[in-house]
Amino acid sequence: MKRWMKLSFSLLLISVLMISLAACNNHSQTKNKKLEKVRIAEVTRSIFYAPQYVALAKGFFKDEGLDITLTTTPGGDKTMTTLLSGGADIALVGSETSIYVYAQGSNDPVINFAQLTQTDGTFLVAREKIDNFSWDLLKGKTFLGQRKGGMPQMVGEFVLKKHGIDPHKDLNLIQNVDYANIANAFASGTGDYVQLFEPTASIFEKEGKGYIVASFGKESGHVPYTTFMAKESYMKENKATIEKFTRAIYKAQQWVQTHSAEEIAKAVEPYFPDTDLEIMKTVVDRYKSQGSYATNPVLDEEEWNNLQNIMKEAGELPKEVNHKTLVNTEVAKDVMKN
Known part of the structure; x- marks a missing residue:
């Protein structure tokens, strides 16, 4: 009797395990299918x-x-x-x-x-630290902007004009540098100011390669x-x-x-x-x-x-x-x- 009960319990346990494994497998397959x-x-x-x-x-x-x-x-x-x-x-x-x-x-x-x-997600980064920044400081300077026709460049020009600066007359505007190389170009000595995304702008500031002086996002609105x-x-x-x-x-x-x-x-x-x-x-x-x-x-x-x-x-x-x-x-x- 005891042997029969042990055998029955073993069979029951095996069945439960098999059903559980099958259920888990089906759940996994269903999850993957989804x-x-x-x-x-x-x-x-x-x-x-x-x-x-x-x-x-x-x-x-x-x-x-x-x-x-x-x-x-x-x-x-x-x-x-x-x-x-x-x-x-x-x-x-x-x-x-x-x-x-x-x-x-x-x-x-x-x-x-x-x-x-x-x-906008870009910031104006100056090569030198400026305690009292004003936008007219860009006049006559070299500004390393973003790709022509892209949102960063258009917002950049919009903000400059908002502050009475003609980007094509009042400063030396560079916008023919490939997007991926703009930060490197500034780090190598090109430009007095550059328009950069984060985290590059903050990294440059930490490393002393440049200093954030203004936010294009704050200036341009939604x-x-x-x-x-x-x-x-x-x-x-x-x-x-x-x-x-x-x-x-x-x-x-x-x-x-x-x-x-x-x-x-x-x-x-x-x-x-x-x-x-x-x-x-x-x-x-x-x-x-x-x-x-x-x-x-x-x-x-x-x-x-x-x-x-x-x-x-x-x-x-x-x-x-x-x-x-x-x-x-x-x-x-x-x-x-x-």
């Missing part, structure tokens, strides 16, 4: 895009069933080329690029669907500086994917809004292995304090019009485009409601 691959091409790697890295680090994309592949494609032109050629599903780049593509008569326009940053966009065809064919993606970004934006600069810096640290944590905290705090991180993914009409005004002022607006033509706010608004 993960959908989405390729992002980002215009640069910058703490300016902290909410994106938070979404990755905190697993917000995975929670939505998305497996993200992130590739850095330096420069708006390269990022847009990658998107249009099918090398990426979604691009994180300046909204002006979608206008350029539309103006060329594209049959498959690029649609902005989730805003990530809402101010603008859809960097947004997630995709081809219209992709958005139509992958509505659920776009919604999941936007929901993950919104979660990250809310997380960034409610956490300290130190917590944010620690969260995104894996994406900046060569950057000192203290520098990262300084950068995050600087961007948060000037309201650079969008708190939700909606790109509104006022921001869109401000973007086109800046482009027009720089002589780079090929044609005016209605907000509804290249911006989809429905997905972002639905995500926020739910």
Whole structure:
């Protein structure tokens, strides 16, 4: 009797284990099946895009069933080329690029669907330390600006004009240096002033290579500086994917809004292995304090019009485009409601 009971118990135990293993295996397979691959091409790697890295680090994309592949494609032109050629599903780049593509008569326009940053992210860096900076100090100096036609350069010119400086007459403007080489060019001795993103600007300051004297973001006001966009065809064919993606970004934006600069810096640290944590905290705090991180993914009409005004002022607006033509706010608004 005891032998029979032992045998029965052993068989029962084996059955339970087999069922548990099968269940775990099925759960794992189901989980893997749910993960959908989405390729992002980002215009640069910058703490300016902290909410994106938070979404990755905190697993917000995975929670939505998305497996993200992130590739850095330096420069708006390269990022847009990658998107249009099918090398990426979604691009994180300046909204002006979608206008350029539309103006060329594209049959498959690029649609902005989730805003990530809402101010310019660059800073004016001087070669020498200036205790009492004023913009007129740039007159007659050499200014190493950003690529012609890109948002950083257009905002730069917009701000200079705002302060009574003609960028093409009152200073020596250099804007033919490739985006990836601008910082190195300044470090090598080119220019009295340079327009830089973070964390490069703060790193230069720490190393004594330059000194931050002004913020272009504070000067230019709200603008859809960097947004997630995709081809219209992709958005139509992958509505659920776009919604999941936007929901993950919104979660990250809310997380960034409610956490300290130190917590944010620690969260995104894996994406900046060569950057000192203290520098990262300084950068995050600087961007948060000037309201650079969008708190939700909606790109509104006022921001869109401000973007086109800046482009027009720089002589780079090929044609005016209605907000509804290249911006989809429905997905972002639905995500926020739910």
